Amino acid sequence: MVIVSAHNTSQDCSNCGGKVPKKLHIRWHDCPHCGCSLDRDHNAAINIKNRAVGHSVLKAKSLLSNSRIVLEAYTVCESSV
Template sequence: MGYEALNIKGIARTKLAKSAYDAGWGQFLRILAVKAERAGLRAIAVNPNGSSQNCSRCGQRVPKAVQDRWHSCSHCGLELGRDHHAAINIKYRAVGHPVLFASAGRSPQAQETSFSR
């Protein structure tokens, strides 16, 4: 199970501060780690850089503005909601799956819609 290793202290200095503190993000991550361990899993923090910019199918960079909510890759044709797409990249990073299929010379496995063991 993977999650983005966000800089909570950095977020706390932005307009998102109230949301980050209201959600108790740090506490949530501690609970997530305990629950994962009890289920025989690990909660793994991954680098969030490019999680929504790099295509999860072909690995090409597809730049987006913050307000763009849809991933549409002109290289391989993948169409997904931005958050769903980023979640796939985060999962791949957490399990050590290569995100850059094009450079790895492999074809992607079927895209999954949820996290699994």
């Protein structure tokens, strides 16, 4: 397991690395720098995955164009029942 800081992962564009500030209620990532448009959580997941393997956005972008990467997201809920 690799521990990664999630700080700014939904604010940083996973395509170009540009900062795209947004309030928490904004659930869609639209980058004015490169035109990347995807769900905010998907954008964050890509950034977290790239941080976990130690790649910058630009290096990860070149790797993405050369291979197929599958991202999986899991939600864990605890019940007090």
